[in-house]
Amino acid sequence: METMDDWYNVELMTQHAFWNKHHLGCDEHYLVHKLRQHKDYLPEISRIAVKDGEVIGCIMYSTARVVDGAFTHEIITFGPLSVHPKWQGCGVGELLLRETMKLAADKGYKGIVIFGEPDYYPRMGFKTCDH
Secondary structure, eight states: OOOGGGHHHHHHHHHHHHTTTSSSSOOHHHHHHHHTTSTTBOTTTOEEEEETTEEEEEEEEEEEEEEETTEEEEEEEEEEEEEOGGGTTTTHHHHHHHHHHHHHHHTTOOOBOOOOOTTTGGGGTOOOTTO
């Protein structure tokens, strides 16, 4: 679980993970910074991965709502899921996701909705919107 002592290194690692990935620069590290202060942030489910004292990954969760006509469904979402570039492809992201999905289920959350890489998440059990 992340502590205040980890904050800088988590933000720096997230910046490295997303730098120039989808556009010039990135803003995911700023999202991490702001999310911790938001009322919907779920630190009890969010996690970091550490190897030899170095932060190599993180996943951050928050509550959200899906409105379907007159019905509002309380769900959770995550993002960013960040892995330092030198550890990408080594299973760190999958480990963080599987561990936190179990935590979410144990806490009684009924669903997780995300906006993310359509080729990555289905292998973890997520379905795309067109299914």
